[in-house]
Amino acid sequence: MKDQPEVAWLKIDKWILNTNFDAQNPQGEMSHDFSQVFVNMDGQSLGMYELPAKIPVIGEGVHEFVLLPGIINNGISATKKRYPFVETFTSNIELIKNDTVSITPTTKYYSSINFLIEDFESPSMQLEVSTESNATLGRNNDPEFLKWGNNYGEVILMDSSNLLSMITTFNTVLPKLGSEVYLEFDYLNTNSMLTSVISFGNGNYYEDPYILINPQDENEAVWKHVYLDLKEIVSYRQTTPINEASFQFVLDEDLNSSFFYIDNIKLVYP
Incomplete structure (x- = not known):
């Protein structure tokens, strides 16, 4: 040996x-x-x-x-x-x-990197809640959960009929042709959330469901940071100039109520 x-x-x-x-x-x-x-x-x-x-x-x-x-x-x-x-x-x-x-x-970060940011600090949000939603997107500053700035986003689901769908309103053309594009955010949650990419413009509209964010156990829930790689979707939808991030919530089965806290939503690209 x-x-x-x-x-x-x-x-x-x-x-x-x-x-x-x-x-x-x-x-x-x-x-x-x-x-x-x-x-x-x-x-x-x-x-x-x-x-x-x-x-x-x-x-x-x-x-x-x-x-x-x-x-x-x-x-x-x-x-x-x-x-x-x-x-x-x-x-x-x-x-x-x-x-x-x-x-x-x-x-x-490299000095030239671009960011589109919703951090729930400004009076108006760069998020639009759909008309069919019957749950609400709010802000909270509970010191037990607040980690950055003065506010975080909050979705509370209290009933099995509750749903909420929201989309970013950055209205910015993202790079295509294989360029790196990431959607990032911090979250603390007891309910799942479906992310999607909404692409529109030039008379076209596409909704591409993407990654499901899993719930955490309420007694063990902590802030997490996730990186969602949007390069393939954004480049594939090259005929539509605008690509936005979408977030959808419905009350998970076997739960009577739940929450999803979210902060520091960013689209990051060269």
Whole structure:
């Protein structure tokens, strides 16, 4: 049996997302869930790891490490991907065999990234509730749940006949032809929610149901951040200039009442 090589250890607990003060556009809150890290040493890939991670590295002395933030794409844990809108982290790190080096990588959005944001802070919302809805979209600032700013969005469902459908009203042309486009938001919920993409213009209208956000147990519910990859849908609907995000709620079975809190809705694109 061959002897196992001695290794150095690289310990990475989490990513920190900083504000880019050179950004050309408002970035909103720095909420994120960079739960993965792609690791390169001296130009060679060491793989992707879920955070927190303790990574064995063969080598010693000073080496150049380049770390890239990764996400769970579309809320599907088996689908992990490099997040395309933020900078890499580069550092020269001294490795010592049988010893551990701990680092906390930082990143920030590229300065040219575009954001369309609804954070429930302005007097008017860039969300339109459909006429057939009989539940309401409100704001709340309950300190037990408030995490960013002064308000979060709130949908309360009290009856099996309750439904609510709402759509963003950013009215902005998103890039197509395979450009990266993400819908992101933070949520804390006991009810599910169906996301869709509404595409319209030039006499056409399309509704593409997309990802169902699952409910959380009321006793264990926490704020989560989700990344929904809209590239394929937006590029496929290339004859319609406008693409908006839609959110639909109906009371889940076996529940007498439920809620869905939402904040920091963003469409992010180059």
